[in-house]
Amino acid sequence: MRRISIGVTTGALVLGVSLAAMTSAVMAQSVTLTLGSWRTEDLAVWQDQVLPAFEATHPDINVEFAPINTNEYNAAIQSQIEGGTGPDLITCRPFDVNNEWIGRGYFSELDGLAGMANFTDTAKAAWTFEGHTYCVPVAAVLAGFYYNVDIFNELGLTPPTTTAEFIAVLQAIQDSGKYTPLAMGSADSWQLAYNGLYSVGPAYWKGEEGRLGLIDGTKKLTDPEFVEAFKAFAAWRPFLPPGQEALAYPDMTQLFTLGRAAILPDGSWNIKQVTSTGLNVGVFGPPAVEAGGQRYLQEMPDMAIGINAASPNQEAARTFLDWVAGPEFQQIYVNTAPGFFAMSNQAVTYDNALAQNFADLKTGASLTPRLALDRLSAGTPPLDDEIWRLLQLMMTTDTTAEQATQELQAGLESWYGPQKGN
Amino acid sequence: MTSLAGYKPKPVADDRRWTAERVLVHVILLGFVVLALGPIFVVIINSLKTTPAIFGGPFSLPTAETFSLDGYVRVFTRGNFIANYSNSLIVTVSAVVLTVLLSTLAAYALVEYRLTALVPILTGLFLIGVMLPIRLGTIPIIKIMVAWGIMDTLLALILVYTAMSIPLAVTLMMTYFRTVPTELKEAARMDGANEWQTFLIALPLVRPGLAAVATVTMLPIWNDLWFPLILAPGKANQTVTLGVQQFVGQFLNDYPALLAALTLGAMPLVLLFTVFSRQFISGLSQGYSK
Amino acid sequence: MTRPATARWSLLLFVLPALAIYVMFAVAPLVSSVVMSFFNADRTLGSVFVGFENYIYLFTEPVVSARFWNALVNNIKYFAIHVLVEVPIGLLMAALLTSGALRRSEGVYRTILFIPATLSVVIVGFIWRLIINPLWGVVGFPLLGNQMTALPTISLMGVWQYVGIPMIFLYSALLAVPNDLVEASRLDGASPWRTFWDIKFPLIVPQFGLIVILTFIWTFNGFDLVFALNGSAPGPNYSTDILGTYFYRTFFGSSGQVADLDLGATVATVIFTIMLLVTALYFWLVQRRLRAHTV
CATH class of the missing domain: 3.40.190.10 (Periplasmic binding protein-like II)
Structure with missing residues (x-):
């Protein structure tokens, strides 16, 4: 009996190993x-x-x-x-x-x-x-704002073209009391940067001008144009769904596709998921700072x-x-x-x-990639990761745009050559 | 003494009445059962519903309108579940059998020949292994697998899992072998048995230990995500856990399919455990009773 | 007794297969990673021996060291919550199962309460994310989005999953408590509560100590659950970062952070040293005394 059980055991083992070997031979x-x-x-x-x-x-x-x-x-x-x-x-x-x-x-x-x-x-x-x-x-990929066309029609709204209009639209949706204005949560901090700040920010730091200025050290994150950009993003906070601090990226998509939120700040890569439920979806680009101003678009x-x-x-x-x-x-x-x-x-x-x-949004817009991925994230602390973290703090605690940009600038200066000793 | 003595405690009182004390024990344990099974139940009921129904009322049972098996259908058409199951079974069973086999031999020797000076060193070496973060060795492990030409095979997984499980298995098995009476082995040797035969005579006495070691070894192997990803990512070699994880990525917003995949991925181990559980407990209690 | 020569040969033959696989696929790769922590990869020169330079960097570079200490403190909290919640609940379950009040249901309870431990973290993370989701779940408060509550929340998910393990270890230890002692105490008129604390618990103190130290090892090796829920830079503000995720991020990088293999190996060596010291200290000071006490 003892021998049999050992035989069975060894048999199973040999079988397992030889099956494993066979699978690899086929490849x-x-x-x-x-x-x-x-x-x-x-x-x-x-x-x-x-x-x-x-x-x-x-x-x-x-x-x-x-x-x-x-x-x-x-x-x-x-x-x-x-x-x-x-x-x-x-x-x-x-x-x-x-x-x-x-x-x-x-x-x-x-x-x-x-x-x-x-x-x-x-x-x-x-x-x-x-x-x-x-x-x-x-x-x-591009980043912009998906919007629920039916909700916009119902509330008599049109896609905004300036920051002021954007806030007015958000306020109008909020006031209607029926829908969440922005489907956005802070649990996945990457998308606060990629779909949020890097989308609305370039209008303030003038796209490539600001980005390249950081890279060659002629501009600082504490400069007014960057602080203003961070503030423009922080202005979204009152329009986020309840409990947004713990909502992750899939929750945001779900909230929008279920028709419970009017606007989803997101990347073009999510087109398939966003339209999967047959929702009537439109898209608008990041607003200009003021009427007639230059439009910017994140092309990454x-x-x-x-x-x-x-x-x-x-x-x-x-x-x-x-x-x-x-x-x-x-x-x-x-x-x-x-x-x-x-x-x-x-x-x-x-x-x-x-x-x-x-693709049409590119016409007439000045294109710029994500702010911090080129050179600015090749040291410790990496600027991109730090931006994620501080945006999350701005959206979940009372950290201000001034505090966030100061901390980011200090981190960057600690290792990035062109920013040192500025 | 048989392995079951001391396993099943005799009821302290023989009366079968529902005393307040017994009711209280049941109530508390039932509370724990609800906590343990509730979340799992939520996954299963939602895997049987449509997406709007999941988010409309995540905690309500499927009704005639919301009931849907679409999730399961998609898992079977888009996923690779049959192949994944068989890969996981091959890897888990082979690694567990190898671990149990080799650890038993080693543990027996470490207990039996303890006068040899090497024993404390070897015992210590195995003990340290219990706390090794094996993930740290990933890159050297890949180099070995490449050198051996077994990268992207199930064999690579089996070897790493066996190496990973041996320390705890040896340490546990030693506690079981310590319970085997010396007289038994000495008697066998008197009868002319060689060392191998003596081992075979001691083996049946630690059988519960084998089940215990098999169970504790099985859990982390079946559920591991890292090494399948690194050592055997090829489609033909995907394990269930990796398959489920990939599925989660691929169907990010297809909740019925996700929940169905999660349910199917968890099923086999729950069943295996239920089967093993009796042996496992008697094994553990045997190990501690001495 | 076997003759020394036979004993030596038999020892080698019996131990060798296990030792070979263990050394080849676990010890050797780990040792070579530890060696790596004393080198720096250089694009032109290859690997250069740098002594303790990586360790000095780890503990003096302001951001790197601050995140390390943060992860260590979080890991201590993570361990503490497991010890203070998981082990006592496991003990309670074990005590109830062995209280003598159950008959056939004992096995059923035991199996069911262990089931969460068989699930993979992919499932555990997914289930709990859904249940405590402020939009669709039962809790309105953003537990995972708050720096104060995020780590305890994840720890409790871990407790939910693994409470079966201390339960089953302590349960089997309690089963081994001789019945006559319990019976004697009962006949003396002691309540079940007193019987448990006066008779049973002192006898299982060594196993209780063992499960505490195993919990320490498991939580300091922890990674999967945090990673499954919060990725490799676990927020908010690194409040759920533990040593395992810190190591992963350093060694493999994250999408915004470049990987550093040498520093990663250094981090892992430090983690391992901490675990080794604490475990050795425990066995040396506590476990030995406990055994001496109960034998």
Whole structure:
């Protein structure tokens, strides 16, 4: 009896191990490229639309889309590459995090890639390090305000164009007592920055002028234009839903799609989720400071794809990236993943009406990426993380815009060369 | 003494009347049961409802209008549940069996040959392992797996989980082997049994311990998210926990599907535990009774 | 008795397989990470030995060290809440289960009360986020959005999940208490309350101590629940940051923070040292005395 049980045990073990070995043998086909990404939401987009189109013209190369949740993406990719493995193709984060990865030698250089000619230097900037480009730009995202058209009609409101109008609209919705004016919560601090401050702020710090001024040290976060921007964002606070301190990003989307809130400050990447319930949704851009003033819009280089330097399939990977840089991919991608906008200088049309509305916001607006991701977050404390934290404090405690900007400036001065000794 | 002696305490009083004391004990325990199961119940009932119904009244039961199995349908069509289950089972069962097997051998030896000078050092080494944050070793672990050519296989997971579980398993098993009477082993040796045979004679006496170790080993392995993500992220090798997590990311706003995935992901371990629980308790009590 | 030579050989043969896997896949990788904390990766020179430089940086750089101490203090609170809530409730459950008042239902209660411990944090985080959500849940107050309440709230979720573990450890310890002692006390006319504290509890003090120190080890190794709920820069204002998330953020970076492998290894070594010291101290001072007392 004893012997039998040990036999069974060993049998189960051998079975387990050999099954494990078999599974891995199946994977060892000739040229299969894996594409690491943080866009778990896009699994169907790649699997059903983008990759079949590529494979139709390149039957010898298979690409497998292998998403990792956003929260764990950086950690997983870093561990794998440091360990000498990782997906063949890596989706690149913009600016500082990616520059660190480039510096560590994670990517193969792409300078000679023919398709790179389709991108301007500005489009490539987020993934260029010491004069070389390492990733093919895939998409940029915009940020603005989704609004519930039916609620606006019911209350007789029109999309605001100036800060004063914006506040008036919020007040009118508040006064109606039926709907929450702004679907926004402070639990996920990143979106206070990305969908809030970086959206309304550029009108005050004049977009690139302010951003580049911080980078070269000629401007400080304590300058009036930045303090005003922080104040403009803080003015939203009375219009947030009750308990907003603990509401997370999915709660905000849910509140808006259930028709209980009128306006959702959010990025273009959320178009699919926002319209999933068939709600009548429109979009407007960040208001100008005053009537007739310059409009600004956050356009963020979001996603690019590079080749893992350790991948054994360099040639196939370059072939794939050349295709990604071309018009066929751009056209398919931006239309299957509405809310992501092509970065190449070739003409692309958008089928999704809301995506087209978003794209139209660019006309006449001055474009600027997120404030703190380029160079300003490459040290300790990273400015971007600090902005998240302080905006959360402003929205949940009595921290003022003045206090927040002072603390941010002090943190930046502690390590960032051009800001030191100002 | 059999393993069940001292396991089931005899009722202190033989009377079967509902005394105030007994009622009180039941009332308090039922309170705890509601606290323990209530939240789980909320997930299950909501997984059977439509999205507006979930947010309209998260704590009400599904009615004829709000009842919907769509979540489950989507999980089965978009998710990879069957493959994920089998991966998790292979990994968990293999790692648990390996852990129990190797730890039993080691624990037996550490108790049996304690006169050897090496024993305190080895015992200490295993004890330290109980508190090691193994995540810290992630990058070197990947390097080993790459060198061995077993990156992105279930085998890599099995090996890491076994290494991770051995310290606590050895430490626990030692407490069980200490309860085996020396006379039994000496008698066996007198009869000419070699060391292996002596071990086999002692083994049945620690059987409850095996169940206890299996249970405590099983929980963190089945529920681990980190190593599947790092060592076996390929679609063919995804475990249930990773699959559920990916599903959460993919269907960020599809609550019925999310709740269905969470329910399905939790089911097997709850069932396994219910089955093991009897053995587990008797195992633990045996370990402490000496 | 086995002969020394046989004993030595048998010891090696029996221990070797477990030792090999444990050393190869747990000890060696960890040791090499600890070694890493004494080096700095340099883009041009490769790794350079820097002695205690990383440790000095960790404890002197104002932001880095302030966040470290914050995480340590939070971790102590996290542990304290577990010890003050989870262990006593576990003890109460165990005491009720072994009070003699239950018959067949004992096994049912025991199994049900342990079920939350079998769930993954993905589920636990999700369930509780929904239940205490100010919009859809039962609590209007933003528990997770307030610096005072966020950490206790997450700790209590952990308590909810893991209370079954102290319950089951203490339960099995109570089962081993000899019945005649209990019976004698009862015949002396002692109330169940007195019987428990005078007879049963003193006998299980060593197991009680053990579960306290295991709770310490588990909470100081804690990471998953906080990460599942609040990500790697757990707010508000890092009020839910514990050592595990601090280490993760340093070692792997977050979306706005560049990763620092050497500093991460340093942080992990410091965490491990703290745990080792406290645990060793405990076993040395407390557990030994407890055992001597009860034997």
